[in-house]
Amino acid sequence: GAGVSQSPRYKVTKRGQDVALRCDxxxxxxxxxxxxxxxxxxxxxxxxxNYEAQQDKSGLPNDRFxxxxxxxxxxxxxxxxxxxxxxxxYRCASSLGPRDNSEAFFGQGTRLTVV
Amino acid sequence: xxxTTQPISMDSYEGQEVNITCSHNNIATNDYITWYQxxxxxxxxFIIQGYKTKVTNEVxxxxxxxxxxxxxxxxxxxxxSDTAVYYCxxxxxxxxxxxxxxxxxxxxxx
Numbered sequence: 622g623a624g625v626s627q628s629p630r631y632k633v634t635k636r637g638q639d640v641a642l643r644c645d646x647x648x649x650x651x652x653x654x655x656x657x658x659x660x661x662x663x664x665x666x667x668x669x670x671n672y673e674a675q676q677d678k679s680g681l682p683n684d685r686f687x688x689x690x691x692x693x694x695x696x697x698x699x700x701x702x703x704x705x706x707x708x709x710x711y712r713c714a715s716s717l718g719p720r721d722n723s724e725a726f727f728g729q730g731t732r733l734t735v736v
Numbered sequence: 737x738x739x740t741t742q743p744i745s746m747d748s749y750e751g752q753e754v755n756i757t758c759s760h761n762n763i764a765t766n767d768y769i770t771w772y773q774x775x776x777x778x779x780x781x782f783i784i785q786g787y788k789t790k791v792t793n794e795v796x797x798x799x800x801x802x803x804x805x806x807x808x809x810x811x812x813x814x815x816x817s818d819t820a821v822y823y824c825x826x827x828x829x830x831x832x833x834x835x836x837x838x839x840x841x842x843x844x845x846x
Contacts, residue, residue, distance in 0.1 A: 662838055714833070724770075724785070
């Protein structure tokens with residue numbers, strides 16, 4: 622696609638429910654990153670993929686968070702048993718590849734609100 | 737991964753040149769320095785990247801001294817639309833994306 626697409630743009634869910642956030646990166650981009658961003662703060666790294674392989678998941682806050690990118694393109698970030706503290710903007714970015722210091726292109730984000 | 741330090745906020749006026757300095761004392765040999773800009777309600781956007789000396793593009797210039805322990809993003813003749821948060825990142829390959837600080841909130845006044 623022309624840019625990184627995230628869906629849904631907004632998600633309101635009840636505490637305890639599972640949510641799945643989707644990221645469709647720029648076609649041909651090898652690297653895909655997930656971040657969480659609180660208001661007034663910089664992006665907080667969660668995890669990233671090169672192709673379908675999850676390279677680093679050290680930023681995932683706990684085992685309720687997981688991510689996959691099964692075919693090396695679209696990625697899903699899943700939060701199980703959501704809690705109010707999970708409310709944030711979740712951002713996805715993609716870049717050409719892991720070896721060059723290529724720029725990351727960000728999506729518009731998914732605003733998650735847990736009530 | 738090298739940690740960066742930048743001012744929390746800066747003010748300037750339209751038409752002025754703005755310089756934002758970032759400290760990265762622990763920069764490694766293979767690390768690059770990259771700057772992003774973020775407007776409210778939008779994702780960050782790449783501005784410029786460099787390794788040493790000076791890099792210039794249509795938006796900004798990046799000055800990197802010989803010891804590479806700091807860098808300065810220079811925005812010429814700013815306008816109100818340059819009001820944003822600016823992030824300095826340091827790293828190599830995919831790793832440069834992993835640590836984002838709070839950035840510098842730049843406010844441009846008329």
